[in-house]
Amino acid sequence: MITRRHLIASAAAATAGASLIRPFAAMAQNLTGDIYALDGTDTLSIHPISHASFVMTTPAGVIYVDPVGGGALYEALPAPDAILITHHHGDHFDPDTLAALTQRAGGPVPMITNPTVHEQLDPEVGAAATAMENGQNAELLGLPIEAIPAYNFTEERLQYHPKGRDNGYIIEVGGKRVYIAGDTEDTDEMKALEDIDIAFVPFNMPYTMTEAQAATGVGGFAPGVVYPYHYNDSDLDLFESLLSEQDVPTDVVRGTWYS
Structure with missing residues (x-):
């Protein structure tokens, strides 16, 4: 398993073809984000925001995922070209934030949501x-x-996210497959995923799953990189330890959730 310590030590190798470029100092100073090499010379950058909200800068445009918290939270980032929303709970769907972002973008932007x-x-x-x-x-x-x-x-958790209502998403960007789990347990559908390069997986009780479930779920489809998100006070060390026991080639990236 490639650890975060290994990535830091090998950051100099990024220009030699490594897929992950980790500009830690720059990220803290100007929200550069975590940058991933795509096909050709293109890159994908990940900007963690808070809880389950993050922004992806892609060659096709800037995609906001489950933006909540008010428009001011995103002022340092480009306006959205598109928005993804997984479900209607208030930590994923906030009409006031969407209104502010729409105004900043100069009008409605392409958006994909679940039916609810x-x-x-x-x-x-x-x-x-x-x-x-x-x-x-x-x-x-x-x-x-x-x-x-x-x-x-x-x-005991069926009341939170019943089957068939809420979405996760896989989006393909420049040869990379990005999985955004939304709020879920370690379902059979999750564990059956293939060829996932970057994954965002939640765990916090009682709404999604335990650290052990998250590790089992991630171990089932073995993405190249996993961002734990939506974890509140869950134990990230425990998750990473349990995942390492499964001997999968997945790097755990503890994104800098700056709010």
Whole structure:
């Protein structure tokens, strides 16, 4: 398993073909983010924001994922060219934040949501929005995207995320496949994923899953890199330790969630 310590030590190798370039000092100073090499000379950058919100800068445009917290939280980053929303809970879907971002972008931006969120969108904000159901395929900014089921199956958690309602997403960017899990447990659908380069996986109780479930889920599909997110006070060290026991080639990246 490649550890974060190994990545820091080998950062100088990034220009020699390594897929992950980790500009830690720059990230802290100007929100450069974590930069990943794509096909050709293109790059993908990941900007963790807070909890389950983050921004991806891609060759096709800037994609906001589950933006909440108010428009001011995103002022240091470019305006969105597109928005992804996994489900309607307030830590993933905030109409006021969407309104502020839409205004900053100069009008409605392409948006993909699950059907529940789509029904709740303000017509002006959601004028360019598309609803996707589990298993459907579409494009966002010309990038292929698939809606992955995100749900609870443990009996005492069924009330939070019932099967069939909420989305995770796989989006393909320049030869990389990025999996955004949303709120879910370690479902069979998650563990059956293939060829995932970058993954965002939640764990916090009682809403999603335990550290052990998260490690089992990630171990099942063995992405190149996993960002733990939506973890609140969960034990990241425990998650990383349990994942390392599965002997999968996955790097755990503890993103700098700067708010």
